[in-house]
Structure formats: structure tokens, C-alpha cells
Amino acid sequence: MQNEDKEIAKGFIESLCGEYRRHNYIDPAFYETYNVKRGLRNADGTGVMAGVTQIGNVLGYYVQDGERVPMPGKLVYRGIDVEELIDGFMSEGRFGFEETAYLLLMGSLPTRGQLSAFQQLLSDHRSLPRMFTEDMILKAPSPDVMNKLARSVLALYSYDDDPDDMSLPNQLRQAVQLIARVPVIVAHAFAVKRHYYDNESLYLHRPQEGLSVAENFLYSVRHDNRYTDQEAKLLDLCLVLHAEHGGGNNSAFACRVLSSSGTDTYSAIAAAVGSLKGPRHGGANKKVMEMFSHIQENVHDWKDDDEVRAYLGALLRKEAGDRSGLIYGMGHAIYTLSDPRAVILKRFAKKLAATKGMLDEFELYESVERxxxxxxxxxxGEDKVVCANVDLFSGMVYKMMGIPQELYTPLFAVARMVGWCAHRIEEVYQPGNRIIRPAYKAVAPMRTFIPLDQR
Known part of the structure; x- marks a missing residue:
């Protein structure tokens, strides 16, 4: 398209925008008039009950006499408090993500033999299909790794001999393959992005036998393949904390909505990836880092509470930062007094900051939280209880580990693939499964068709 044609097209699009605005205004009062639960939330902020699950639970308050009462947050995987789960494998110096994946998929903790067999199963399925990287990643590079991940997940349908087989063995096979392959896809997509968009050399590393998911990821995304045991164990912890967050979170619910239609695994999982990309969901950790860049540039004395307080006020008044009026990393739909993931990550972040000479920056994060x-x-004028969420500290942990910002949300997807697959299978095999189909109130007035010459 020539430049002149582009300008004509641009002008027409702008006129269409004006036309759209004139005919598509919805009065906000309608939501109250028709008792519409925006965001599938009740008036008190609780989620609309849309299903039942055995996979995960998120606790941040209890209801007493019809009122929400704040409580310390808890994250539960298959009935086990995630803090207890983490203490269990970390006290033995083990990696825990594979064990967590087994628990979330199968509903029980594996025996030593079952864990070993499951780890081997994941290792056996890590390799991507022949020519997949060349055809699906190298030939169509993307500046956004999440975009490439979503397209790659969809493309795996074409490499599956039985993509539409809904039997339990086939669904579990697909789940295991996705959990194993997604870290490799992310690593390759990132390498290609760096090569084509950042003008860097191209390094593609094959996954190594005998390494954990966390170890293989660090091995794959670094040019020299080098990482420390501390780094691998900390990344493993992050993966465990991000693996699941209940069926009501946006990406898991998106996966369940598509799964309820009877569509294939790859379509349902790709939808979840697309959901996670959004800055109101998984993309929030990148927004936290962008926000702190603004704070660090504009607050001259990080230890001066008055100066930090003033800048936070400017953020809320849409006078600073990205002008969204949000303080990223603070607040959560369910957690009130605390987000257990943030509490755990904060503890490890402080230790790592001390070794990296970044305690001043860590204390700035604490000041924002406080x-x-x-x-x-x-x-x-909001006096509700607000706590730091996991995004406040996860980005800083990744930064201290030398992981680029482009990988923050994809790493979230690597972890959450487990939860998505578990919810996918549960949705498909729950008794009396029905397609999810909520209602929308139509508010457009009836009118008659006008012939083209009379408009």
C-alpha cells in the first residue's frame, strides 16, 4: 500500500471510530438497573459462583453475618497449603515444580517411584516436533514472546496424530507434552526475538537430560548455559507459586469456557495464554517493573517516605507513570491482609538482594507496599485492606536473577500451564458437563430496516 493510500485508509478508519462512538454508548446505569455483575463479581466483590473444583483454592477472607472479614491469605493445591508443600521439598533440598505438577494433575502426591517416572516422562516429551522451531518460530518471528507462544500452542495441533481425541489417556498425554514443551518454545521464541528485533546472535539450545524444568529453562535462555543452584532453586520456587490459582482466575476460566464447548486441548490452552498476556493478569509483573523505573527516576531520595508518598499520590491521580491511575503490584481480588505468594517471594527476595547489593532497591519496594x-x-478515600500481590516481588526476583523483562509473563505461562491443563481435564470430565453460556442484557431499542437509498 502506497503512503497516499495509507493516509486515506487512516482517515477512513478515524471516521469509522467517530461513527462507532455515536452508536455504541452504553449507559453505566444499566448495570445497576439490570443487576449486571460486571466482571462476574457480586456487589460485595466476591466472585459469582460458576462451578466447583478440586484443584486449587484461594482464601483471603471469610464471611461473617454477611460481611467480608479480612484474613491472612492462603493458597491451596489439592487441599495442601502451598507453604506446607514448599517447606516439604525445600527442606530436603529438592526441586518441587515437577512434584507440584503431578499433584495438580493427578490429585495426589507422588511416591518416590511415581515422581521419578513422571520426571522421566516430562524429559522424554521436551523435544519439539521435527522442524517445529524452524517452521513455526524462526520463519515468523514475533516481538512478543507470549504472542509466539499462543501461536505455537495452536500449531502443535498440526503435529498431533490424535488432536481431537477426548479420551482421558489422550488428554493426559497432551497435558504432559504441553508442560514439557512450553519452556522450550518460550526459550526458542525469546532467542529468535533477540536475534531479529534486538540484533543479537542466535543461540538455540536443546533441553538436557536429567535437568529439572527450572534448570533446563536457565540453561536454554542463557548464551553460556551457566546458572547457579541458588538461581535454579529460586526459579523453581517461582514456578511452584505460579502453577495454579483456582478456577476463577481469568486465564483458567478462559480455558474452562473453551473446554466446555468440546474444542481441542490446543485451542483451549492458547486462549488461556492470550488471557495471561493481558496487563490486568499475567502481564502485571512487567507493569510493576515499568512503574518502579518511573519511581526510581523521579523520587530522588528512596528513603524519604514523604517523597515516595507524594509520587504514589501522583500515580493514583494519573499525573505520573503510565497515567493509568494504578499502583501495580498492590491489591488483589481475593487476598486482603496478605498474598501468601508475595510473602514467600519477599522473604527470598530480601536474601537475594543482600547478596546482589540491591537492598536499597528492595527497601523501596517495601516502602511502596507500606x-x-x-x-x-x-x-x-478508600480505606479497604490492601496488600502486596505476587507481582510486586516476582519481577524484582527475576531482575536480580538476570532474567529479561520479556520473559516475565512467559515464565508465568510456563508455570501456569500445569493449572490450565488440570482445569481443562476437570472441565471435560466433570459430571453433567455443560457449555458455559452466561447471559447479556440487550439494551438496543428495536427499529426498522431503512433502504440504502433512504439513509
């Missing part, structure tokens, strides 16, 4: 509730009260 001051945000009072700034929300002074600027917006």
Missing part, C-alpha cells in the same frame, strides 16, 4: 494503603485513603 505506604500505598494510606495514599489510597488520602487520595481516593
Amino acid at each position: 505506604l500505598t494503603p494510606e495514599v489510597l485513603l488520602s487520595v481516593k
Whole structure:
């Protein structure tokens, strides 16, 4: 298209935008009039009950006399408190992600023999199909790794001999393959992105036998393949904390919605990847890092509470940062007093910051966590309980490990693939499975068709 044609097309698109705005306004009062539960949330902020699950649970409050009462947050995997799960494998110096994957998929903790066999099964399925990287990643590079991941997951359908077989053995096979292959896809997509968009040399590494998911990921994304045991164990912890978060989170629910239609595994999982990419969901950890870049540039004395407080106020008033009016990394739909994932990561982040000479930066994060509730009260008059969520500290942990920002959300997807696959299988095999189909209130008035010459 010539430049002149582009300008004509651009002008027409702008006119279409004006036409759209004139005919597509929805009065916000309609939502109250028709008792519409926006975001599938009840008036008190609780989620609309849409199903039952045995996979995960998120606890942040309890209801007493019809009122929400804040409580320390808990994240539960298959009935086991995630803190207890983490203490279990870390006390033995083991990696825990593979064990967590088995628990979430199967519903029980593996025996030593079962864990060993499952680890080998994942290792056997890590290799991508022949020419997959060349045809699906190298030939169509993307500046966004999440975009490439979603397309690659969909493309795996074409390499599957039985993509539409809904039997349990086939669904479990597909789940294991996705959990094993997605870290490799992410590593290759990132390498190709760096090569084509950042003008760097291209390094593609094959997964190594006998390494954990966390070890293989660090091996694959680094030019020299080098990593420390501390780094691998910390990344493993992050993967465990991100593996599941209940059936109501946006990406898991997207996966369940598509699965309820009877579609194939790859379509359902690709939808979940697309959901996670959004800055209101998995993309929030990148937004946290962008926000802190603004804070560090504009707050001259990080230890001055008044200066930090003033800048947080500017963020809320849409006068600074990305002008969204949000303080990223603070607040959660369910957690109130604390997000257990943030509590655990914060503990490890502080230890790592001490070894990396980054305690001043870590303390700035703590200041934002401490001051945000009072700034929300002074600027917006909101006195609700607000805690740091996992995104506040996960980005800093990745930064201290030397992991580029482009990989923050893809790493989330690597971990959450486990939860998505577990929810996919549960949705397909639950008794009385029905297609998920909520209602929308139509508010457009009836009118008659007008012939083209009379418009």
C-alpha cells in the first residue's frame, strides 16, 4: 500500500471510530438497573459462583453475618497449603515444580517411584516436533514472546496424530507434552526475538537430560548455559507459586469456557495464554517493573517516605507513570491482609538482594507496599485492606536473577500451564458437563430496516 493510500485508509478508519462512538454508548446505569455483575463479581466483590473444583483454592477472607472479614491469605493445591508443600521439598533440598505438577494433575502426591517416572516422562516429551522451531518460530518471528507462544500452542495441533481425541489417556498425554514443551518454545521464541528485533546472535539450545524444568529453562535462555543452584532453586520456587490459582482466575476460566464447548486441548490452552498476556493478569509483573523505573527516576531520595508518598499520590491521580491511575503490584481480588505468594517471594527476595547489593532497591519496594494503603485513603478515600500481590516481588526476583523483562509473563505461562491443563481435564470430565453460556442484557431499542437509498 502506497503512503497516499495509507493516509486515506487512516482517515477512513478515524471516521469509522467517530461513527462507532455515536452508536455504541452504553449507559453505566444499566448495570445497576439490570443487576449486571460486571466482571462476574457480586456487589460485595466476591466472585459469582460458576462451578466447583478440586484443584486449587484461594482464601483471603471469610464471611461473617454477611460481611467480608479480612484474613491472612492462603493458597491451596489439592487441599495442601502451598507453604506446607514448599517447606516439604525445600527442606530436603529438592526441586518441587515437577512434584507440584503431578499433584495438580493427578490429585495426589507422588511416591518416590511415581515422581521419578513422571520426571522421566516430562524429559522424554521436551523435544519439539521435527522442524517445529524452524517452521513455526524462526520463519515468523514475533516481538512478543507470549504472542509466539499462543501461536505455537495452536500449531502443535498440526503435529498431533490424535488432536481431537477426548479420551482421558489422550488428554493426559497432551497435558504432559504441553508442560514439557512450553519452556522450550518460550526459550526458542525469546532467542529468535533477540536475534531479529534486538540484533543479537542466535543461540538455540536443546533441553538436557536429567535437568529439572527450572534448570533446563536457565540453561536454554542463557548464551553460556551457566546458572547457579541458588538461581535454579529460586526459579523453581517461582514456578511452584505460579502453577495454579483456582478456577476463577481469568486465564483458567478462559480455558474452562473453551473446554466446555468440546474444542481441542490446543485451542483451549492458547486462549488461556492470550488471557495471561493481558496487563490486568499475567502481564502485571512487567507493569510493576515499568512503574518502579518511573519511581526510581523521579523520587530522588528512596528513603524519604514523604517523597515516595507524594509520587504514589501522583500515580493514583494519573499525573505520573503510565497515567493509568494504578499502583501495580498492590491489591488483589481475593487476598486482603496478605498474598501468601508475595510473602514467600519477599522473604527470598530480601536474601537475594543482600547478596546482589540491591537492598536499597528492595527497601523501596517495601516502602511502596507500606505506604500505598494510606495514599489510597488520602487520595481516593478508600480505606479497604490492601496488600502486596505476587507481582510486586516476582519481577524484582527475576531482575536480580538476570532474567529479561520479556520473559516475565512467559515464565508465568510456563508455570501456569500445569493449572490450565488440570482445569481443562476437570472441565471435560466433570459430571453433567455443560457449555458455559452466561447471559447479556440487550439494551438496543428495536427499529426498522431503512433502504440504502433512504439513509
